[in-house]
Amino acid sequence: MNVMIVGGGGREHALAERLARSPRIGKLCALPGNGGIAALAECVPIPATDLDALVAFARERSIDFAVVAPDDPLVMGLVDRLEAAGVRCFGPNARAAAIEGSKVYAKDLMRRYGIPTARSRVFDDADRALEYAASAGGPVVVKADGLARGKGVVVAEDADQAVAAVAAIMKERIFGASGDRVLIEERLSGPEVSVLAFTDGRTIVPMVSSMDHKRAFDGDRGPNTGGMGAVAPNPHYTPELAALCMERILRPTVEALRAEGRPFRGCLYFGLMLTADGPKVIEYNCRFGDPEAQAVLPLLESDLFEIMLAVREERLAEAEVHFSKGASCCVVMASEGYPGKVREGMEIHIDSGLPPDTVVYHSGTRRDGETLRTAGGRVLSVTAVASTAGEARSRAYAGVGLIHFEGARFRHDIGTAGGLSHGA
Template identity: 50%
Template structure:
């Protein structure tokens, strides 16, 4: 079968890499792709938001399955457009993708159906938001309501910091329209985990859990990013806690969608905080996580194409899914200055051939005159695989030290929590 993957990041490289291992997949296209994806798929110069162009390409090329990576096309209704043309596409429809597109919508749905999450209030007036912050005190969390590429969340340690976050989102509009409304939440403490699941209406099949590292610097310091590294499994979180999250969060969420008349198909991503009262939802996303996908898919034993088709065709309940016991650790190599301003166009040196123990997923790269150069904030996701976290981590950092580009920055403590 012919597959089209939409997107150009590390997550999409991981999807393409995994789909290329399927005996059922004969050709893979990626729109628009990146410098690393080019080696496994045919890259098509179409933007992820060119819905008409993507539909036309899928029809002309006789694509059997389209897989949507990023959230923006989902929220613009790409799945609705493809389905209207009789094309098979993996991902939730526009109405269902709102679970990621509006923090307020997600929080109100959780509140309505008793799904554990931080207490919150939403505001469309900056003065009222700041007054609420002063009333509640710090630490407190300020979130832009809409999409902000993983950067719209501020965990404020002081009231001043929280007021500044409100001002930047709502008055200075640093996140554009996404910040016109904010959600202000109670601060939750504990360890974060990412729990993704394949969802086909009432059927939910959880993936193995991962832990992301959002802050840009070691020891979780500095501003939040799209994610500086991940690992899976998360040995310090007992399986009983993961099972509890499935029972109290994922399954009730599937029921909530059904009761609201929302047919949800695709991946549901739950970002969770494991608190003393049990797991609570920090956020929901409507697609594969990035960089979680870069450690979760290498642990998947079952043919990914089989699973995606089962979801699209409404038969996930009959599709077995198996996972490997092995561990995976992904270290993100970023451009200096990220998540702020950074240079592009710097040559990348020392890229290896992928092996059974090490694979480099390209995120912000492109090819110029035969040379891979930087083209984004997060440049590479360097993934090490091994029988346990310690070995996988060693493989990842061995490889990171061999790769270089100007002002490359990475955290040195990815997966350290798992080793304590």
């Protein structure tokens, strides 16, 4: 089959690396792809949000199957457009993708179907939101309603920070129309867990759990980012907790979406908090997380493409989905200044001698002839797999030590007790 991957980050590189192993795939393309994906697939410089050009490409190149990975094109309805053009897809249609496209919708869904989550208030008037933020007292979480590239959540320690966050989102419009509405919710406390799950709208099959590290700096300090690293499996997510989450959160969410006439086919991401009152949902994503995908997918032993076909054809219950019993650690190398403004075009040097079972996924890179250069905030994800979490971490950081570019920055505590996230 001719397959195209929509997207060009580390997540898409991890997907391409797994998909390229399938004997069912003939031609593999990535749009736009990046400097690392180019070794596995034909990269075509069409942005993931140019829906017209993507559909035209699929028609012209007789694409049989599309994997739509990023949130923007999913929420914009690319799956709907491709399916109408006769291209089967892995990924939810626009109605189902609203679970990430609108945090207000997601909160309403959880409230209606009794899915545990934090208490919150919704505001579409900036002045009222500012007044509430000023009087809320104590730590709160301020969230832009729409998509914001993983940066639309501010953990405010006090009223001043909450007011500043509301002003930035609703008055300064730093996220554009995504900040037309904000949620101000209670701050939960406890270990965080990311659970990616395959679902065909009826059956749900969780992948290995993981833990993302959102904050920019060591010790979980600094602003939220798209993610500075991840480990899998999550050390806090016991089999008993997994069973509880399946009963109270995972399966009820899939059933709720189906009941709403929004059956979800693709990868559904559950951001969970293990509170003293039990597991609660922090957020949903309508796709593989980044960098969680770079930590989880290397542990997948089954054919990813066969799983995706089963999801599309609503026969996931029959598919083989197996993960190894090992552990992985992913460390993100970012440009200086991330998650703010960064310089691009820095030359990247990767020395030989990567440790065993260690791979370098490209996120923000581009090829300049024979030279590899930076082309974004998050540049590379170094992932290692081993039989133990400690060995995986050692290998990942050994790999990081072989990579050099001006302004390179990374956290030094991914997978350690000091680096594990506690609190939204």
